[in-house]
Amino acid sequence: MFGFTTGVIIQRKWKQAENMLKDTCFKPDVAIICNTDIIKEDGIYGAPTIAIEVISKGTKKKDLVDKYDYYEESGVKEYWIIYPETDIIEIHYLDENGEYSKSTKFSLYDEITTDIFKGFKLKINKEDVQWIKKQ
Numbered sequence: 001m002f003g004f005t006t007g008v009i010i011q012r013k014w015k016q017a018e019n020m021l022k023d024t025c026f027k028p029d030v031a032i033i034c035n036t037d038i039i040k041e042d043g044i045y046g047a048p049t050i051a052i053e054v055i056s057k058g059t060k061k062k063d064l065v066d067k068y069d070y071y072e073e074s075g076v077k078e079y080w081i082i083y084p085e086t087d088i089i090e091i092h093y094l095d096e097n098g099e100y101s102k103s104t105k106f107s108l109y110d111e112i113t114t115d116i117f118k119g120f121k122l123k124i125n126k127e128d129v130q131w132i133k134k135q
Contacts, residue, residue, distance in 0.1 A: 026067060029054050034116075047071070049116060052080040068092070072100050077116055082108070 031048035033039060038046030051071050053063040063081065071079045072094065079092040079100065087108035092100035093115060106112050112122040 047074040050078045054082045
């Protein structure tokens, strides 16, 4: 699992006017990478297994539209979106056609599971979140 100071380089599938692929660099708030072959000294070259973004007023459009599209197109298996104002986590799951066709919403304080790691459970302590929100 990585908190990012480096970028995730994702090669888009669409072509530019010059008929060349365009690389795009994003910095997810948190990423879980199972394929260690994509980790290089100067960045992550490929799709993380799970990308997690925390929504804020300044990043809302980028996280909900731009990154959603990039992550889906590049093959990020799960895209977690955290809404701190409402204490909701929304998880989008990539299907066999490469699309986010299914999503699940959790309360931040629910026991959160993932399809990728069977048996994985995440339980967040409400008091810790309240402390962080005060900062």
